[in-house]
Amino acid sequence: MQLLVNIIVLAAIYALISCGYVLIYRVSRVLNLAHGDLMVLGAYLLYTTASLFGGNPVMAVGMALLMGLVVGILVYVLLMRRMTGEMVLAAVLCTIALGVMLHGVTAFIWSGQVRYPIMELGWSNPSLTLFGDARISLASAVLIVTTAIVYVALFGFMGFTRWGIRMRAAGQNPLLASQRGIQLHVVYALAWGLSTFTAGIAGMLISLDSGLYGTMSMLGLKAFPAALVGGLDSLAGALIGSAIIAIAEVLLISYVNPLLTDVVPFAVLLVVLVVRPWGLFGSKEELDRV
Amino acid sequence: MPSTSGYFRVSYSDDIALLDTRTQKYSFAVFCALLLILPFVAKPVIIDLGSQVFLAAIGAVALMLLTGFAGQISLGHAGLMAAGAFTTGILFKEFAAPFWITLPAAACTGAVFGLVFGLPSLRLRGLYLAVSTLGLHFIVVYLGGEYETRRGLSSGILLDPPSLLGWSLTGGLAWYFVLLAFAAGAVIIAINLLRSKTGRAWRALRTNETVAEVMGINVAGHKLLAFVVSSTMTAVAGCLFAYYRSFVSIEAFSLFLSIQYIAMVIIGGTGSILGALLGALLVVLLPYIVEWATAASPWAQNASGRVFAANYAVFGVVMVLFLLFEPQGLVGIWRRIQNYFLLWPFRQTPMSGGR
């Protein structure tokens, strides 16, 4: 029973992180490998705003979320905008470089010390009992609920609002979209902003549960196979992919070997790449774009 | 037979010579002389740096062959180096094997892993290939970690220096020359491969696979060959790395190492061996430059604890700058400088609005 709870929590974490990968890939066909580092940056921003607005946690969280959104838009405007039109690989390498740079900058500003934003906010994280003797921490429960809300919101946004439809159009056929009058740069900036916003949410919730330290960005990298397994341009796929990877990881760690924790997502990734490269729900695109 | 200036070639050997003109020959001779004399006049710091650059250059040349020429992107380079280093370590630890067994063994392991890394390339291209190599990297790292845990070697394997007939390879000077020899060998192998049929096939399949297939080039075979050759070289570099550090442990082969090698290829300039060398030089020197700059700056005391974070930040910034503003890399800069001097006093002014 506890295992099932652990699986659901892990799947929620991966799902919340991987929707960011999917957002950017679907809209601009760029793989943002800096997502993990953006997530960590969001968490550190929460730590800073929590220390500044100690008495007002809601304001702290709100400010941090807003800053996350702004960071995402800035990343696009200052950096990724110049890479549009270049080779996809160059754009991906650019995100890798951005990730390395963010890693250094966050360690520089906040040092390697483990931080506990939850203490700054004055909240507590008790353990709740579920059916049977399975237990879950409050922060993890909030995370699961938040993931559900975020996904429903994203589905609604992409499916029914004007900007969502514009984003999907830009993703399917940029040339036609821009000829129709959709401003591609604005759409891309919006995608980056939303992606970083969800990354910030993920980072904050994870750090509220288990503390904040610089190597958390590895978690972002582990969530990437979840996005790919489901199909890099499918939100539903990201959910399913996260579930699959979470199941595999928790079961293998518990019954086989704890050291497998880092490698399971990538092993699943390889299997899927060999069998069905475009993922379970992804669109089968020409795979030879370099 | 009067020696030609290179502008007139009168025999086949003249045609395929690597150095054509007298200027090129003299420049190369001076360069070689400098490299050979350097260790005797410079401080041990510089010799050590030189050794590290040569070691990195072997890996960079290997990756350049794979990514820069054959167009197969590989983010798993550190995994291949780990394979070579661990083969050396395991053979040494379990069987006390000497280096003339471990080196070829590492090369063979590299070839086998290269085959494994290369198999996805038959089905995938571009981004998905890069991602598959990333996955394979983590698997190799996991295997290395498993070995360390199983054998209780969580602090890694300590190696004795390689020895032959009683003379063991220790000391900065000896390593400098050995690594210089290996680097030179790697460069010569690479250059010759590229001038041959294989090299031309790689260039063709990088430009357009379908056309290459139509022309009769065995695309699958050449892709695998690129992976195998590249990873054999990388595994040898890994073996040398293990002996140079006298130490093998899995943490040294992180994703950041793969990124550094990719940076060497990108910053140096894809499609050029000189690019690989220049890229290796810059990436190896960058941390030292950052450290020196921090120590010489007025914020030395404050920043001393943060230099290490600054390394990451500066590396990222340099890579981004090169990707944005200098897509041809250091080689592009080098060629612009060369052109300036070659064309002097006729300055080359681009046409207004032209690129």
Added chain:
Amino acid sequence: MKHLRTIAMLTAMSVAPTIWAQDAYVVGLSGVLTGPNADTYAPSIQAVTVYMEQLNKRGGINGKPVRLIVQDNQGNPSKAAADAKKFATQDNAILIVNIGLSSSFGPMVAEATRARIPLLFGGGACPLEVLPPNPHELQFCSASTEINSAGEMAMQFITELSREPVKLGIVAMAIPISRGAMDYADKVAPKYGVSVVRKETIPPATADYTASATALKSAEPNWVYSLAPWVTEVKSFEALRKLGWTGKFLGAALNPTEGELARVKDEGLYVLGPDAFFVENTPAHQEIREAVRNANITYPVTDLVEGWVAAMVIEQSLKGAAWPPTAEKVLASMSNLKVDTRGLRGGPIEWSKTNHIRSKQYYRIYHWNDKKRAVVRVKDWTAFDVK
């Protein structure tokens, strides 16, 4: 023409390092400044840095400054090896200090042995090679914890405090010293009537402790003992508590512990402390507080005791080496050293040819007391002969 440029650049680069004068006592320090275990070791490194700065302000040793070169090995044994090599070949260090994970010990020992430079372990726990009667010639240890006596103290205390038969779980990190502590505790438990029900080994860079905590809890221990970097100890404890475990936990106190006990606020978390906590407020503690008031330290002052002791030991070792200092002179000085820890430890640190750690190891036990809302001492200095 192109090559003149290369020559110029190379000459400039070979000149650059000579900006730093060789007119000082050069000490190389490689430790964990960043990374997941930084909290356990980085405070000590910062404490040593501040101590040396103040020492230099007071005139240094015999009138000459101490140049401390700090390198971050991030817990990575390969980087530690490279750092040691750099200290030996590039910086001409006469003393090398390691403040980091025990996985970095092996490679640094190899380098130091090759270059014949004494190696001081200043953080965390001491390797077995410094114990009497035959310590390794070049290895010395001022770090707080010694695993065998810690195990004995743990067993003693647990059986004293527990009114029912003890079922013990042990948690270790997959690095040599922590594993050694686990093995020793396992070995000595039967002597005290303690039965070991579960042993968990955790890989160094784990993010999530839920899995191992689940496995540990399923064996239903009523006590858990752990000697590992603080991150492992505290995260295992928190994960166990999250799963609803109600037993008691005894860990080894490391640098962040005093502050962390106040954060966790759980009476069931006991720690063995070889360093005196700041709640004791001895004159030495006040001195540390004063010293770091204007200094650039990013960790709370309660984390600095171990590093301060290490710095005191370094100062004494270098004092014994007359100018011009060499590694051999420092080695001779360290082979016969006595440092008064002024209340920061239970007793002095004494080194001789047959003992490179100390002759007696002292421990106190601390935990958080809900009623007093503070960290209190439960047991005073208990001495163990170091064998």
